[in-house]
Amino acid sequence: xxxxxxxxxxxxxxxxxxxxxxxxxxxxxxxxxxxxxxxxxxxxxxxxxxxxxxxxxxxxxxxxxxxxxxxxxxxxxxxxxxxxxxxxxxxxxxxxxxxxxxxxxxxxxxxxxxxxxxxxxxxxxxxxxxxxxxxxxxxxxxxxxxxxxxxxxxxxxxxxxxxxxxxxxxxxxxxxxxxxxxxxxxxxxxxxxxxxxxxxxxxxxxxxxxxxxxxxxxxxxxxxxxxxxxxxxxxxxxxxxxxxxxxx
Amino acid sequence: xxxxxxxxxxxxxxxxxxxxxxxxxxxxxxxxxxxxxxxxxxxxxxxxxxxxxxxxxxxxxxxxxxxxxxxxxxxxxxxxxxxxxxxxxxxxxxxxxxxxxxxxxxxxxxxxxxxxxxxxxxxxxxxxxxxxxxxxxxxxxxxxxxxxxxxxxxxxxxxxxxxxxxxxxxxxxxxxxxxxxxxxxxxxxxxxxxxxxxxxxxxxxxxxxxxxxxxxxxxxxxxxxxxxxxxxxxxxxxxxxxxxxxxxxxxxxxxxxxxxxxxxxxxxxxxxxxxxxxxxxxxxxxxxxxxxxxxxxxxxxxxxxxxxxxxxxxxxxxxxxxxxxxxxxxxx
Numbered sequence: 001x002x003x004x005x006x007x008x009x010x011x012x013x014x015x016x017x018x019x020x021x022x023x024x025x026x027x028x029x030x031x032x033x034x035x036x037x038x039x040x041x042x043x044x045x046x047x048x049x050x051x052x053x054x055x056x057x058x059x060x061x062x063x064x065x066x067x068x069x070x071x072x073x074x075x076x077x078x079x080x081x082x083x084x085x086x087x088x089x090x091x092x093x094x095x096x097x098x099x100x101x102x103x104x105x106x107x108x109x110x111x112x113x114x115x116x117x118x119x120x121x122x123x124x125x126x127x128x129x130x131x132x133x134x135x136x137x138x139x140x141x142x143x144x145x146x147x148x149x150x151x152x153x154x155x156x157x158x159x160x161x162x163x164x165x166x167x168x169x170x171x172x173x174x175x176x177x178x179x180x181x182x183x184x185x186x187x188x189x190x191x192x193x194x195x196x197x198x199x200x201x202x203x204x205x206x207x208x209x210x211x212x213x214x215x216x217x218x219x220x221x222x223x224x225x226x227x228x229x230x231x232x233x234x235x236x237x238x239x240x241x242x243x244x245x246x247x248x
Numbered sequence: 249x250x251x252x253x254x255x256x257x258x259x260x261x262x263x264x265x266x267x268x269x270x271x272x273x274x275x276x277x278x279x280x281x282x283x284x285x286x287x288x289x290x291x292x293x294x295x296x297x298x299x300x301x302x303x304x305x306x307x308x309x310x311x312x313x314x315x316x317x318x319x320x321x322x323x324x325x326x327x328x329x330x331x332x333x334x335x336x337x338x339x340x341x342x343x344x345x346x347x348x349x350x351x352x353x354x355x356x357x358x359x360x361x362x363x364x365x366x367x368x369x370x371x372x373x374x375x376x377x378x379x380x381x382x383x384x385x386x387x388x389x390x391x392x393x394x395x396x397x398x399x400x401x402x403x404x405x406x407x408x409x410x411x412x413x414x415x416x417x418x419x420x421x422x423x424x425x426x427x428x429x430x431x432x433x434x435x436x437x438x439x440x441x442x443x444x445x446x447x448x449x450x451x452x453x454x455x456x457x458x459x460x461x462x463x464x465x466x467x468x469x470x471x472x473x474x475x476x477x478x479x480x481x482x483x484x485x486x487x488x489x490x491x492x493x494x495x496x497x498x499x500x501x502x503x504x505x506x507x508x509x510x511x512x513x514x515x516x517x518x519x520x521x522x523x524x525x526x527x528x529x530x531x532x533x534x535x536x537x538x539x540x541x542x543x544x545x546x547x548x549x550x551x552x553x554x555x556x557x558x559x560x561x562x563x564x565x566x567x568x569x570x571x572x573x574x575x576x577x578x579x580x
Contacts, residue, residue, distance in 0.1 A: 010438060013488050013518030014547055018438065025483060037274070049270040052486035054510050059486030061270065064521055065555055069548045139276035140484065140510030143385040147484070147510075183384075202375065202387030208275035 005032050007083055009076065015064040017072070019079070022056045025149060025176060027135045033058045034094075034213040035086040045075050045082075053212045054138045055147075096133065096215040098246030099180075099195055101171050102226040103129075107194035110160070114173075114190050117157055125192065126220055128152045129171075134178060136214040144182040144200035144208035148216055151176050163188035169195050171218070182208075196221075196230040197247060201238070209238045217246075251317045252400040253304075253366070256350065259311030261464070264370060264389035264401070265505070267300035268489075269378035273509040279489060280380040280388065283361055283464060283505050284528035286558060287325035291365035293562035294322030294342045296569040302372065302379035302389070303365040304401075310353035310362065311395060317347050318409040320367035320577070326359025326529060342569065344409050344576060358428060360531040367573075368405025383464075383506065406580040407573075431537050432523050434492060435547050439514035442494070443477040450475045451517070451538055456500065460532045464506040466493075467527060469536070474498020477514070484512040490519035502527060520547045522554040 005021065012018040019036060022029040037053045040060070050061040060079075062072070103126045105111065115122055134148035141147075151173060159174045163186045166172065170181045172189030181187055182199035199209045210216075221229065229247060241247060255262070265288065268281025282288035282305055289299040304311070310328055315321075320342060323330045327339045331352050337343045339362070345351075353362070372379055372390055381389025390401055434451075443450055456469035475498045487493070491503045493513035502519055503511070504527075517540070519527055530536060541547055573579075 011544055012438065012486070012515075013490055014435065014520045014544070014551060016486070016488055018486065023483065050273045052273045052509050054485040055483045057485040061273070061488070064551060068552060069545055138484065138510055139274065141276065141508050143275070143277045143382070145276050183386075185384075200385070202382075202385050202392065207272075207277070207376070207385075207387075210275070212274055 005083065005086060007032070009079065011072075012059060015061060017060045017062070017079075019058045019060070019083070020056055021058075025055050025137070027150070029056050030135060030137055030213075032086060036082060037212065039082045039086065045078055047071070047075070052138075054140075094135075094213050094215045095211075095242060096217060096245055097210070097242065098248050099197060099216055099218050100221040100225065100229055100247050101130075101193040101195050101218045102221050102223055103193040104223050106223075107170075107226070108192045110172075110190040111192050114155075114157065114192055118154055120154055125155065128155050129173075129178070129192065130218045130220055132217075134216045136210050136212055136216060138212050139208060139210060141179075142182055142185055142200075143202075144210065145179060146199075146210040146214070146216070147177055147179055149177045151178055157190060159188045160190060166191060167194065169197070169199070171195060193218075194226070196226045197233060197241065204238060206238055209241060251371075251404075251406055252402045253370075254314045254316060255311060255395045255397055255399040255401070256314055257312040258394065258396050260307040260309050261305075262307070262311040262395040263305050263381040263383070263393075264302045264372060264379060264395075265305045265381060266302040266379045268505065269376055269380055269382065269388070272376050273486075276509055277376065278382060278384055278506050278508060280382045280464075281378070281505050282363065282380075284325050284363065284525045286525040287361075287363045287528075288365075289558065289562060290340065290565075291322045291324040291363040293565045294324070294340070294569070295320050295365050295367040296566060296573065297365060297367065297369055299562065301365070301369040303363045304370075304395070306353070306362040306364060307360070308353070308356040313351040313364075315345055315347060315349045315351070316400075317403075318345065318407055318577075319403070319405075320344055320407065320409075320573070321351075322365050323362055324365075325362040327357050328359075328362060329354035329357065330362070342572070344411055346409065346411070356531070359529040361528065366403050366405070367407070368403055371402040371404050407577045408580060409577050411576060427526060428529065429526055430535060431539055432527055433520060433539050433541050433547075433550075434517040434523075435520055435541055435544065437492060437515035437517045439482065439494070440516050442480075442514045443475060443516055447477070448540070452540060455535050455537055458530045458532055458534045458536070459499075462532065464504060466501040466503045466507060467530060468495075469500045469502070471499065475500065475516075482512050482514055484510045485515075487511040487515060488518065490521075490524060491515050492517040492519065504528065521551050 166187035375388035
């Protein structure tokens with residue numbers, strides 16, 4: 001149950017409404033974002049063409065050809081009704097996904113530097129990173145890139161001074177966030193490991209392994225297991241992985 | 249080889265684009281689509297297609313194509329003196345061409361991107377509800393990538409034309425008069441007040457220059473007096489086509505078709521739809537000034553007027569196109 005919620009609704013540009021539930025990175029605020037997201041996904045409001053959940057905001061994109069200012073005023077009561085309903089409805093149970101990560105040196109180009117800057121040993125970094133359950137606050141930056149948090153305090157480091165090359169599957173961290181690069185890309189986060197699981201597959205109807213609101217727990221695997229999983233994964237799709245709660 | 253366009257030279261960045269991909273922003277899929285939507289819609293109308301069919305978006309140096317079948321084409325957007333078999337053709341008009349014709353562009357006069365549409369559209373697979381190329385996902389469009397030499401892009405309509413040479417006809421009454429205006433209207437964004445107290449001066453009293461770092465993801469703007477304001481970090485939230493972000497170095501980026509779905513820089517303003525095409529046609533070195541319209545009501549009204557004018561222009565064009573086809577073309 002959520003207590004009565006505070007929110008503001010404002011126009012974003014000429015084609016979106018931004019509903020804001022707060023101003024901090026906080027799983028409790030994000031639950032409200034997801035509650036409205038789920039409500040609108042299950043039964044959409046007319047003329048909405050896309051929904052973007054983020055940390056504290058849910059942004060609704062509408063077709064500006066069909067919805068002018070008076071049209072927008074027309075859907076506000078319905079939105080408010082949905083928002084009020086959140087206060088009294090159970091939040092749907094988020095899916096917990098177990099994600100294997102190889103933290104060995106060849107998969108973790110920045111691990112040494114992370115140890116040096118945090119003053120932690122390699123095993124402490126791994127223990128801290130795997131001890132917590134994270135929330136997928138949003139997907140963005142790249143197709144299927146999950147922004148997860150909140151990292152344990154000792155692992156929180158400012159971004160790297162210069163972005164560099166990051167391999168697809170790389171687990172990285174910056175600030176209170178940890179993320180996984182779905183595809184090879186430049187990136188400015190500290191690279192501490194790699195998962196053998198694919199995160200993005202354009203050939204699938206559901207192309208992303210993660211969805212916003214998912215819960216994630218990492219566990220360490222060695223290189224041998226990494227290669228083994230990589231081999232087995234070829235035939236398995238995202239829906240299967242999600243249904244069995246990740247890869248265990 | 250039959251019923252296809254062959255890429256003879258790939259050009260700088262040549263992709264298939266429609267009106268973009270919606271419905272997948274929550275998993276981080278970029279909207280993509282044509283940078284200049286109105287140019288895409290006009291190109292389609294000129295060949296009798298639905299507005300949002302995929303066309304080829306071309307940057308300069310432009311691609312060179314050979315058509316392996318008679319076709320009805322239109323080129324819109326930037327005017328680079330397009331030619332068929334070295335004979336000039338005009339932009340914003342329908343052109344009938346014979347099998348074997350070669351399309352080239354001569355020089356980059358005005359504008360940043362052109363759109364080449366073909367009657368019946370291109371025969372390419374749909375990805376997540378759109379035909380647009382998503383370069384970051386390597387999906388959509390033609391094989392998820394920009395066009396390369398030797399690609400044969402099939403098209404749908406098999407027509408033969410009863411003409412012996414290039415026949416231009418039906419010039420579009422291009423009424424979008426502000427197309428190449430150097431003053432761009434913005435509307436305030438949620439973090440507009442993050443700019444210092446002299447925010448109006450910072451944004452409105454100086455000239456901005458389009459940086460060479462601009463691309464389909466965003467148009468970057470340089471200025472003499474970098475903008476200043478609150479130094480706080482922002483928690484990432486949704487961004488849109490047209491979101492104006494304040495970068496840490498005090499310059500601006502206006503997000504365009506390939507923008508990511510979320511961002512962590514202050515969103516100081518937005519570009520309303522009626523200014524999209526004007527901005528999409530700015531190229532490196534172009535100078536722009538901003539004006540700010542703080543009345544959403546007025547902005548919605550201007551959008552409506554713009555939609556109505558464009559719709560009217562396109563429906564007139566479409567009414568004529570059928571009779572021309574009946575006169576000159578045989579559908580096989």
